Amino acid sequence: MKIIMLGAPGAGKGTRAAVIAEHYKIPHISTGDIFRANIKEGTALGLEAKGYMDQGLLVPDELTVKILLDRVAQDDCRDGYVLDGFPRNIPQAEVLDRELDKLGDAVDYAINVDVSDEVIVDRMAGRRACLKCGATYHVKYVPPEKEGICDKCGGELVLRHDDAPETVSHRLKVYHEQTKPLIDFYEAKGVLKSVDGTGDVKNALKDIVDILG
Numbered sequence: 038m039k040i041i042m043l044g045a046p047g048a049g050k051g052t053r054a055a056v057i058a059e060h061y062k063i064p065h066i067s068t069g070d071i072f073r074a075n076i077k078e079g080t081a082l083g084l085e086a087k088g089y090m091d092q093g094l095l096v097p098d099e100l101t102v103k104i105l106l107d108r109v110a111q112d113d114c115r116d117g118y119v120l121d122g123f124p125r126n127i128p129q130a131e132v133l134d135r136e137l138d139k140l141g142d143a144v145d146y147a148i149n150v151d152v153s154d155e156v157i158v159d160r161m162a163g164r165r166a167c168l169k170c171g172a173t174y175h176v177k178y179v180p181p182e183k184e185g186i187c188d189k190c191g192g193e194l195v196l197r198h199d200d201a202p203e204t205v206s207h208r209l210k211v212y213h214e215q216t217k218p219l220i221d222f223y224e225a226k227g228v229l230k231s232v233d234g235t236g237d238v239k240n241a242l243k244d245i246v247d248i249l250g
């Protein structure tokens with residue numbers, strides 16, 4: 038099963054992608070996490086990506102598409118995957134379609150996590166991410182057991198540069214201009230599904246299984 042998560046930054050794509058990955062036993066692939074891992078390791082790719090990410094801009098397609106295609110070509114992706122943060126614009130979606138088409142394959146579902154801009158702004162301010170494993174929390178809505186510490190790996194939780202308020206408004210602008218058109222793109226292909234992103238994350242699995250079966 039090949040699933041794409043759509044939605045504004047902070048809509049809850051990552052949380053739901055993780056639930057889907059666990060339930061359907063497929064890898065959860067986040068291009069944002071791949072970039073952050075590269076930044077942490079100090080690779081040339083990480084250095085280049087960081088400049089764009091810190092400004093709330095998209096990393097150029099030449100870099101992003103290659104990384105994604107390399108990742109989905111790995112063995113663990115044979116039975117499918119859930120993509121979280123890719124595609125982010127129509128050209129990326131078209132490349133993915135072309136590559137899948139070469140394999141006689143296609144995206145099965147694009148799940149749009151629907152949330153208003155006002156809710157996004159409120160959420161991002163309280164979002165915290167683990168420096169070590171990338172898990173995300175929210176000080177109010179999804180707090181870790183121990184303040185500032187990741188439940189999963191014990192890493193330190195921080196406000197990411199790209200979740201800072203001034204960056205968030207850029208990211209929302211980029212979302213509306215470049216990423217939102219993907220809703221119509223996948224609707225036209227008949228694979229679009231929508232979930233209410235303001236619902237309780239505890240019901241995320243039920244919401245998704247209701248849709249995907």
Ligand code: AMP
Nearest residue numbers: 068069089090094095096101122123125
């Ligand atoms: P995310 O964790 O998905 O919100 O991604 C964080 C940042 O990484 C984004 O704001 C972009 O700068 C960059 N990024 C992640 N995925 C992509 C993508 N598919 N295309 C371009 N930039 C991306």
